[in-house]
Amino acid sequence: METKKSLFDNLQNFFGFDNFKGEQEAIITNILAGNDTFVIMPTGGGKSMCYQLPALMSDGTAIVISPLIALMKNQVDQLRAFGGSDSIAHFLNSSLTKAEILRVKEDVLGGKTKLLYVAPESLTKQENIDFLRLNQVSFVAVDEAHCISEWGHDFRPEYRKIRQVISNIGENIPIIALTATATPKVQHDIQKNLQMNNATVFKSSFNRGNLFYEVRAKRNVLKEIVKFVKQHPGKSGIVYCLSRKKVEEVAEALSLNGVKALPYHAGLDAKVRADTQDKFLMEDVDVIVATIAFGMGIDKPDVRYVIHHDVPKSMEGYYQETGRAGRDGGEGVCVAFYSEKDVDKLQKFMKDKPVSEREIGTQILKEVIDYAESSVCRRKQILHYFGENFNEAGCNCMCDNCSATKEYFDGEEHLHRALSLIKQLGEKFDDHHIVSVLMGEDNPQVHHYEHHTLDVFGSGKAQGANLWKSLLRQILLDNYLSKDIDQYGLLRLTAKGQNFIDNPHSIRFIMNRPIEGTDDDDSEDGGKQGGGALDAQLLQMLKDQRKKLAKQKGLPPFVVFQDPSLEEMCTHYPITMDELKQISGVGTGKAAKFGAPFIDLIKKYVEENDIDRPVDLVIKSAANKSALKVYIIQNIDRHLDLEDIASSKGLAYEDILREIETIVNSGTKLNLNYYINEVIDEDKQDEVFDYFRTAEDDSIDHAMAELGDEDYTREEVQLMRIKFMSELGN
Template identity: 40%
Template sequence: MTTRARELLQNVFGFPGFRGEQEAIVEHVADGNDALVLMPTGGGKSLCYQIPALLREGCGIVVSPLIALMQDQVEALRQLGVRAEYLNSTLDAGTAAQIERSLLAGELDLLYVAPERLLSPGFLSLLERSRIALFAIDEAHCVSQWGHDFRREYRELTILHERWPSIPRIALTATADPPTQREIAERLQLEQAQRFVSSFDRPNIRYNVVQKDNGRRQLRDFIAGHMGESGIVYCLSRKKVEKTAETLVELGVTALPYHAGLDAEVRARNQRRFLREDGIVMVATIAFGMGIDKPDVRFVAHMDLPKSIEGYYQETGRAGRDGEPAEAWLCHGLGDVVLLKQMIENSEAGEERKRLERRKLDSLVGYCETMQCRRQVLLASFGEAYPEPCGNCDNCLHPAETWDATVAAQKALSCVYRSGQRFGAMHLIDVLRGVDNERIRQFGHDQLSTFGVGHDLDARAWRGVFRQLVAADLLEVDAEGYGGLRLTEASRAVLRGERAVMLRKELPRKRERERNGRAAPTANLQAADQPLFDALRELRAQLAREQNLPAYVIFHDSTLRNIAEQRPTSLDDLAQVGGIGGTKLARYGEQVLETVLAQATPA
C-alpha cells in the first residue's frame, strides 16, 4: 500500500515525497480506519483523503461546506487527471443527474457534496446503491456549536457512521483548540479514531501587530510594501469594507469589496476575479475566506480586532498557503475592544455563550498586547508549546521597549474613579491632559484633582496606557452601558502602591511607519531567472484564460520558480520538478519547454 501511495503522489500529484504525517494518515485511512486530522492550512490536508480514495475501491465522498471550495478542488483534481465532480446548487438538474449516474456506474474517484445535500433522503438513497471508498469531512470545526463557523448540518453527520459503519471516515480541520478538538470527536462519533495532530505553526507567516493610530494611513503604509501582490484586508463592518476598498483604489491598488450586503452576483464576480487574477486585494468582512484555496495570497491585514484567536488564526492562515513568505498584519485599538464587548452583551446568545466569547476576546487582546514571541502565544492557545522565540514576528524582530508606568497607571485609575467610572478613554485622556472643552466643563471634570495631572504624556501615549490597562485586567469595559471604563478588583493594589505596572512603550510614528512599510521577505529569484519566471507566468495566464480556470490550478508560483531556476531541457527533466505530475506533463510539458528554450535563445 505504501509503495502504491508514493507512486500516486509522484505520478499524479507531482510531489517527490510526503510531508510530516501525511504518509501515516494515508496508510491508516487506506487500510479502512477512521482518523481525526488537525493540520495547518497549507499543510496538505487534502492529500490525506484524496490519495486513500484513489487507493481504495469506490468513490471518496467529501463533505465540504462551501461551493467555492468544492469547485476549486475539483478543477485542480481534473487538471491532474483525477475523475472528480461536485454536486451543489450551481448545477442544473441534467448535469446533476449525469454526475449521479457516473457515481452509480463507478466512474468517479472523488465526489464533493455540501452537508445539506448529503443529508437529503434522495442522496442517502443514492449512496446506498453506490460503492463508497471513504467519507471525508472537511472543515470539521464547523461541528462545534461554540465555534466561529458553526454549521448545524454538521451535527447530523453521525448518520455516516450509523449507516455505513465499515466505511472509513476522516475528519479534517486547520482550526481547533483543545476543547474544539474534543467536541469534534464527540459530535462525529470519532472518539475511537486515531488522532493525527500536526504542528499548528505556519513558519512562513510573519506576524505583526500595530496599535491603531489613523488606521487608514497605517494600512496605506503597509500595503506600500506589498504592491502588485494578492492579499486580503478584513474589516469589521460593511461600511468600512467599502470605504477601505475605495481608499486602496485611489492609491492604485486593484481592490474589490466583499460583504453579505452586496448583491450575490457582485460578490461572486469579485470572488472570481480574486481567484483568477494576480495582484487583486479583497477587502472583506469575515463573510469571505472560508474554503478559499488560493495559494499565493501574500498578506492578510486586519483593520479591526477579530473576535477570537481561532478566527484570527484561520483568517491569517489564508496567507502563504504555497509555503512562500507571507505576512499577517493586525491594526487594533481600545475602541475595537469596546465595540466587540458591546456586540457580545447585546447579542441574543445565552449567558454561557457570552461568557465563552468574552474569554476568547480577552485571549486575543492578550495576544495583541504581549511582549513575548507572538508565535509562542498563538500556538499556546492551541495547546502547542513552541520552544524558542520564532524570529519571524514583530516582537522577535523589534523587541518592545518597556517603561515603569506605575505612576501613570495610578493617575489613569484615579481619573476613572473620580469621574464616576462611566466615561470612555478619550474623555478621560482629555481630563488627564487638562483639555479645556465644553464637555469637561459640563460634567465639572475641570474641578477634579486629576485634571491636568497627565500633561507630561501626549494623547497617543495615554491611549496606549488605557488600552494596556484593559488588557492587564486593571480596567474593564462597561459593555452593557456606553463602553465606559471602570475599576476591577486588581486595580486596588496599583492605587495603594502595592503593585508595579510595566507597560509597552508606544512606537514613535516615524519608526512605526518605517517598520510597517517594509515588505515581508519574499522568495528571491536570481536576476537572470526573472525573465523566464515572468514568461512562464504569462504562459500560465494564457492557459488559465483558455480553460476559464484560476491560474494557480495550472501551476503554483513555486513550480514556476523551480522551472525558472532549473531550466529543464527535456520532458524527463521537467517531470522532476515538484508539482508536475503525469497528466500536467503530458498536457503542458511541450509548451513549458518551448518557453524555457525561447528565453535561452538570444532574440
C-alpha cells in the first residue's frame, strides 16, 4: 500500500498539483487497496485523475473503457505530455492502422504502458481479449458508466457486455466505474450490471454554484442566439442543436455576423472534427455549434456559456452538456430554448421504438418538460432529479426563476385534496391522471377506471390545470410524494405526505408562469417583433415618410414598404443600409430603391431621443438562404409554368404563389409576363393594375370586393398584385 507521502509526491511530480480536489484522495486510496470503486462526480470534478494516478502507481496496465475516440486521444495526449514518453499511454480502437496496433501491443507486453484506452466495441473482440489475458491488468476503469443503463441518457448495448469480458481477462480484477450523471435508478443499474454491489461509492454533490440556468421561449431563436453571442464577445461557448442541418445553419449565421464559429457533428470528416476541436481548445474559434456528439471529455476550463437551441432529450444530457461551462469555477451561463413543437418532434421520434423503450423515453422526456415549464428554482429541480435535496435559498438567484418576481398561492386545501386522491386511488396513477380527475376530464383512461364517478372528479376545475400541475411538481421536489420510476412514474405517498393528510397545516406554493409564445418562427421572414415594445411615435413618422415618398413616385404607399416592415423598423432602429436589408420584407432591392430617407429619419430620431438601440439586434442572415427561392427565380427566368415549378417541388400552386410573393416583397424583380399573358386576358390585367395604383392597401379581399369576385379568382388578383409590386416597387 502506497503511503500518503508517496501519493502526494506522485501527484506533484506527474501532474504538478499540490492538492487533491474533493474526494480524489479517498477514491485513489480505495483503488490502490484493490477495492471496487463507484465514482459519481459532476463534470469538471476531476474524474480522470481518479484512475490516471493509481494506474501510474500500480504494477501492470490499467484498462480504461471509454466510448469516444476523441476523448481517448485527448487524454492520451495529455498523459504523454505529463509523462514525457509516448509509450506510457495508448489507445486501441478502430482508427488505428495494423502497424500502429502492433506498436501498441509491443509497448503493453513490454510493460511500458500504464494506461490502455479501449472502446467497448474493441474490447469484446476475441483477439483483444486473448491479448489482454497475456498481461498483468492492474484494474479496469469504466468511464461514462451511465452508458450501461437503458435509463441513462446515452445507452450503449455493448457496455452491458463489459462485466463478462473482464471475467474472461482474469480473476479478481478491481473495477472503478465513473459517471458524471446518474440518477438513483441509473446508479443501481450500473452496480448490478458490473456486479459491484459491494463497491465503495463516492458521490459528490451535483451542485455547480457558478452556473446560471435559464429557459427561454423559443421565438426568433437564430436572432436570439446571435444576439447573445455578440453580447459575450471573445468568450468561448458551445451551442447544441438536435440536427446536423440546424448545426450548419446556426454556425453559418454566427459566421455571417462576425463570430468565429464552426460546426461539429458526426457527418463531418473525422479529420475536420479533430481539427475543429483543436481550434476550439487553442482559441482560434470562439463558438462550436454541435450535436451532442461534441464535448465528451473536452477539457476546456473556460467555456463561458452553453446554449441549447432545442429542448434536450433528457435531464442527464442537459446536466452533462451545461456542465461543460465554467469548469474553472468562473462565469457559466446556460440558456435553453423551449418550445412545445420541439417536444412533439422528440415524441414522434419515439413512436417507432419498442414499447419498453418508448415508455422509458416518454418518462425521461417528461422530466425535461417539467423542468422547462416549472417556475421553481432550476437548481433545486436538477439536484432533486439526481437524488439530492437542496434548499433554493442556496441558489443565490443563479437561475431565471429565482431572479424573477414570484406569485404564491395558499396551498393547504389543494395539497390535502391532491394527496388524499392519490391515496384513495391506491397510489397506482401518475400525475397526468391525477390532474385529469381533478379537472374533470372524462378521457378514456379516467372512464376505464370509473374515476368519473368519484366525488372529487372535476372538483379542481376552477383552479385550472396549471395550478395542479405546478402543485404536483413542487410537492415531488419537497418530498411529500415520490415517483416510482420502475412503474411508469406512478406517484407514491412518502411518510411526509401521509403525515400532512393526518395533520394538515398552512403552506404556500409558487404559481407557475407559463412560458408564453413558444411557437418557434425560425423562417427568414419570421419574427416581426424583435427588441421590445413598438415605438408608436416613430411608426407614425415612418408612415408619413412612406406617404410622402409614395406621392413623389406616384405609387401607393404599400409598394414602398408594407406595415410589418415599418413595425420591425420601430423595434430594431436600423441606421445603416446593411441593417435595413435585414428587416423582413425589405431586402437589397427595396433598400437601394427606397431606403435612404428612412435610414436618415431613424438615425436622427435615435440621436434626438437618446435611444439605446438594441445591441446587434439586426442580424445578418444568409442571402437567399432558401434553396427553394433560388430554384423559383431561376425557373421563372427560364419561363417555366408556375404549375410545373410547383409540382416539381411537390408543392401546391398557392404555396408557390406565396413564395413568389415573399421574393418580390423583399425587393427582387421577377418578370412573370410570359405566364400572366397566358392565363389572364389583357383587359383584366389593366383593370387590376389600375385598381392597385389607387388602392389604399394591398388587401386581396378589398380588391375582390371592388373588382367583383364573379369576374376574378383570388389567384388572378394575387398574380397581378405580384406583377404590380415587382414592376413598380423593385
